[in-house]
Amino acid sequence: MEYNEKEYEILIEKAIEFTPIWLKQDIESIIQKKDETTRISYVISELYKKYTFNATHILAAMGQNTEWSVVSRERLNFIDNNIDLIQVILKRCE
Numbered sequence: 777m778e779y780n781e782k783e784y785e786i787l788i789e790k791a792i793e794f795t796p797i798w799l800k801q802d803i804e805s806i807i808q809k810k811d812e813t814t815r816i817s818y819v820i821s822e823l824y825k826k827y828t829f830n831a832t833h834i835l836a837a838m839g840q841n842t843e844w845s846v847v848s849r850e851r852l853n854f855i856d857n858n859i860d861l862i863q864v865i866l867k868r869c870e
Contacts, residue, residue: 813870
């Protein structure tokens, strides 16, 4: 069992090392805005608010720039597929 725990820790460290900078910065900014202990559900909710359809999408569409739509879709996909990783990063930031 001890071997599996060490292997798990190594995998977690590598995953955090290769986590995109934008996600680390977003999590840190969410934590800084909140005075009390931040729950994973709150962090996920704030990340979704940032990258789902909003004024940024409208402004990008007005300028005929679809890049933000593509970026936000990719980021939402990354968030969906890495909730466990976000939870570990959140615990380490607190």
